[in-house]
Amino acid sequence: MQLKYKIVALGILPLILAVAVISALVIFQNQRLGEQQAQLIEDSILASKRAELKNYVEMAMSALAPVYESGRDDEQTKQKVLDELAKLSFGINGYFFVYDHNGRSLMHPRQAALVGKDLWSMTDPHGLPVIQALLKSAQSGDGFQHYAWEKPSTGHVTDKLAYVVMLDRWGWMLGTGIYLEDVERATHQAREEVAREIYTTMLAIGVVALVAVLLVFACGLTLNASEHRLADKKLQGLTQRIVSLQEEERSRLSRELHDGISQVLVSIKFQFELAALELEAGREKGQDILRQGIGRLADAIGEVRSISHDLRPSLLDTLGLAAAVAQLVTEFELRSGLTLHYENNLGDVQLVDGAPVALFRILQEALTNIERHAKAKTVYIDLEGDPAQVRLSVCDDGVGFNINRLEEIHGGIGLRNIRERVDHFNGHFSLSSTPGRSELIITLPTRLRSLA
Structure with a gap:
């Protein structure tokens, strides 16, 4: 309190x-x-x-x-x-x-x-x-x-x-x-x-x-008005610092997983394949065991790469926000079984430092909440921008929820993280929900204004 x-x-x-x-x-x-x-x-x-x-x-x-x-x-x-x-x-x-x-x-x-x-x-x-x-x-x-x-x-x-x-x-x-x-x-x-x-x-x-x-x-x-403003300003700065540290740590861990563990597992996979070829003329039981091991290692490699992508998608740094969102939508659709419709109208809008990561993480949080709670079948994602702002809209056809009740308990961790990311960029957070339609709209300015 x-x-x-x-x-x-x-x-x-x-x-x-x-x-x-x-x-x-x-x-x-x-x-x-x-x-x-x-x-x-x-x-x-x-x-x-x-x-x-x-x-x-x-x-x-x-x-x-x-x-x-x-x-x-x-x-x-x-x-x-x-x-x-x-x-x-x-x-x-x-x-x-x-x-x-x-x-x-x-x-x-x-x-x-x-x-x-x-x-x-x-x-x-x-x-x-x-x-x-x-x-x-x-x-x-x-x-x-x-x-x-x-x-x-x-x-x-x-x-x-x-x-x-x-x-x-x-x-x-x-x-x-x-x-x-x-x-x-x-x-x-x-x-x-x-x-x-x-x-x-x-x-x-x-x-x-x-x-x-x-x-x-x-x-x-x-x-308590003045103390409240001062405390909120300090808390906002501290929150953003924690978020930045989390992103730095995720980037480091992503590189280590991709360049280290993944390569080691690939080399082991090649060794097992070679052993399987050498044993083809011998006992078939050994071949089956090696093939099972190869399959498990292949799964492990895929899991490591999935973790690496979740921690820090490489496309976000190389091709930008729109491509990273497209990859996230594709992988989420395959994993969850939901139908996703993605519209990209971002164009050549230049975002301030940290905004692409914030929007990507916000979309991750929104999709996770939909998968866990919404019981939806279809999700609509719209990413568009103009010289003044960038707008992310996420809409689903799920069961909906009581926004007033959510406000009373100050929301879940996911929504609280979304709010903090949006507040840091002086953006706008909008949430509406009725049975059959829930919509999250995030608007971030293309130029970061002073928090004061």
């Missing part, structure tokens, strides 16, 4: 960390307050509903008190009371119900099919034995019970709060209930309001944090 980015990071990271901690605290506090608010709303509504239910049951008890306190326990009297209770209602979903102490339904005005049935073991969707829980609540004196029951107006099972009392002499449990959908709506609305407040607060914090980060970033870039 460059120094300027380190300095900017040291300024931005603590700020981002502080904003993150503050945001987390704000979210936690708002959520806690929101839950408290929702709980208060729920408790308040439930308290009013408990009072309402208790009032309904007391009114029903007052209505049947004259009959119940008269002491009459015959079935006709009880049925009359049940009929009167069935007529009492408050709203569509408000009604009274009666069960005996064994869990048998005696009266249910909204679900007549349940009347007379033993519902002792019936459970709601949460697994609660509803009638048992209601009887236990009525017998304990508390009277209130939460459970789930089918709502008459919708036919859906909904949470319900009931209040029940015991008529001990008759062994009845009398009660009524209120469905709690409005409680759920109120608490849900409270939570949504809290969520909106959290979003508004976080948006404000985000805007402030973004402004602060941009200010820190701008200050960091301004502080």
